[in-house]
């Protein structure tokens with residue numbers, strides 16, 4: 001197995017990999033008694049594997065949402081997510097999975113808007129439909145919105161109303177068939193588990209959320225970390241994977257690396273350095289996260305982290321990870337095809353039937369209007385100038401969150417809006433945030449090849 005993990009001379013000479021090799025040798029002798037309970041249905045060794053990776057679905061069921069005034073006010077205060085079509089987007093994911101027929105589908109947390117029990121229950125039904133429609137097995141972990149969330153609300157007419165949240169025990173119960181019941185190993189200290197969709201590739205599904213004080217503080221914690229007890233458990237998982245010649249992919253809600261230098265407190269794990277060291281020791285080279293809602297791939301010292309954008313935000317994409325024995329991993333992204341789904345059910349909703357352009361315009365308009373308002377409020381821009389700058393920034397936002405700034409960077413930097421945005425260092429939010437998006441050079445955010 002280690003030979004397969006170290007296919008190049010460069011990797012062989014990397015001290016981190018030597019450390020990983022050393023680590024993996026030690027516990028193999030010290031705790032040789034660990035035995036894997038590989039599920040009966042696990043795909044045989046030497047086979048191809050296809051995994052879909054979605055994140056931050058932020059689903060809210062229509063059972064507790066009448067889309068009335070109260071909900072519209074909630075949507076307008078949001079971040080541009082297409083919450084009005086949450087039900088339809090999730091239904092399209094189910095429909096698309098039927099066609100793509102991946103072996104596994106992962107959702108890396110923030111399954112719901114604010115952890116409403118009704119949304120969780122209905123989400124589990126959708127996951128069941130995915131599993132019933134073919135060979136796909138769904139695996140989920142919680143995000144910071146999902147458990148013990150005191151902000152769980154339903155919407156009726158002009159008012160919000162308090163609705164049930166769920167406990168960690170209920171999360172495990174509701175999603176029993178989507179990870180927990182088929183776990184190879186379960187962490188006793190968190191909702192983390194190890195899954196083996198195939199004998200060659202295992203999923204280390206990590207619960208990085210902090211929710212125990214949410215109710216007392218009347219506020220769901222945003223930040224995350226990997227508990228010391230869970231770190232010890234991860235070492236055991238790595239040992240087991242090593243003994244079974246399996247490669248491990250880690251899945252977390254919170255980020256391992258910094259994906260945006262103005263937006264990382266509470267997003268990147270509080271103990272990210274420790275986690276990076278641990279993953280390195282365990283020979284983990286690929287991590288999927290979510291939380292920040294930005295499609296962004298960062299790598300350091302042989303570890304690649306794919307932060308998946310939110311399924312509920314344009315371009316409503318999920319990742320497709322293909323594994324071929326001897327070749328490794330190939331990752332790309334794909335948008336849910338809402339137009340096709342809407343056609344299949346005979347929908348007459350024009351927004352759904354022209355979803356691609358509707359969803360792009362929706363997201364761009366939210367960004368444009370918000371930026372324009374803040375520029376005018378700053379008193380530093382005329383209306384014409386504010387229009388130019390807001391146009392540039394809304395285009396940048398659309399590209400940035402979907403991981404595609406590279407495609408329009410030159411055009412944006414040549415624009416009048418960019419020139420005007422640079423004429424002042426105020427308002428600071430604008431200049432700092434714009435630079436953080438525009439100057440984020442690096443590897444592709446929408447494709448990855450990992451031998």
Ligand SMILES: [Fe+2]
Pocket residue numbers: 056058110143291292293310
């Ligand atoms: Fe989220």
